[in-house]
Amino acid sequence: MPATILTKLQSIIDEIDRNGNADRLRLTVLKKWFESPDRLRAFALWLAGRALARGRPRATGEARALFDEVEVLLSAPGVAENGPGWSAARGLYLRLRAFQNDYTRLAWGPVREIEDWDLLLIEEALAIWLEIRPSPASGYQLAADYCVHYGSGYGSGLNGPSRERVQEIIDFVRGYERGADARLQIREEGRRG
Numbered sequence: 001m002p003a004t005i006l007t008k009l010q011s012i013i014d015e016i017d018r019n020g021n022a023d024r025l026r027l028t029v030l031k032k033w034f035e036s037p038d039r040l041r042a043f044a045l046w047l048a049g050r051a052l053a054r055g056r057p058r059a060t061g062e063a064r065a066l067f068d069e070v071e072v073l074l075s076a077p078g079v080a081e082n083g084p085g086w087s088a089a090r091g092l093y094l095r096l097r098a099f100q101n102d103y104t105r106l107a108w109g110p111v112r113e114i115e116d117w118d119l120l121l122i123e124e125a126l127a128i129w130l131e132i133r134p135s136p137a138s139g140y141q142l143a144a145d146y147c148v149h150y151g152s153g154y155g156s157g158l159n160g161p162s163r164e165r166v167q168e169i170i171d172f173v174r175g176y177e178r179g180a181d182a183r184l185q186i187r188e189e190g191r192r193g
Contacts, residue, residue: 005033009170013163021159024144030169034139039176043139044128045083046172047121047146049074055118063116066092066099070122089126096123121146143169 008029015022034040052074056067069092073084083089096119103110114120124142127133147165150156158166 005029006170006173009166009173012158012166013170016158016163016166020153021157022162024148024157026158027144027147027166028140030143031136031140033173034136037134040134040136040139041083041129042176043172044125044142045074045079047142048125048129050146050168051118051121051125055116059116062099063119066096066119069095083129086130090130093123093126093130093132096120096126117145 008026012022012026015026034043048070052067052070056064056071059067073079073088073092076084076088100112100114100116100120100123102113104113105111121142124133124138124145128138128142147158147162147169148156149158149160149162149165153159
């Protein structure tokens with residue numbers, strides 16, 4: 001299955017190269033891959049790290065303090081193997097949610113005001129990790145929110161910087177599957193030995 005997903009993700013990059021953009025719905029191919037909760041949770045933590053690296057350098061004030069908390073959470077001992085502690089992750093998730101919890105009423109309903117997109121991505125990633133939103137659709141939405149870029153010539157979709165972000169996801173999937181293959185091989189050798 002990973003080869004098929006990798007091929008479909010690569011075709012998104014090819015479409016961006018050919019047409020300058022691609023529809024964000026093309027990323028729905030990830031839903032099938034995210035049916036494994038381990039993959040979904042690993043992706044969420046990986047993407048939180050990407051959003052941290054991207055957003056922290058420019059942040060100030062309360063946003064900077066939240067990015068600092070995210071860095072502490074993600075760099076704690078054992079996080080790479082087991083993920084962050086549940087209590088710490090939940091507390092940070094609630095602080096992130098409270099930071100951007102203002103809504104504006106528009107004719108069609110309330111719209112959440114987002115001050116920092118990267119903090120929103122981290123919030124979404126922690127919601128997946130904490131199993132508040134543990135569905136493959138949540139993983140797809142997180143990937144789409146990470147990749148989508150507004151370009152005046154193309155609107156909102158996969159264009160410009162989206163190409164690099166889709167490539168990062170391809171690299172993550174490839175690396176994750178290599179690690180899964182290695183874990184499987186170790187288990188098989190243990191059974192034989």
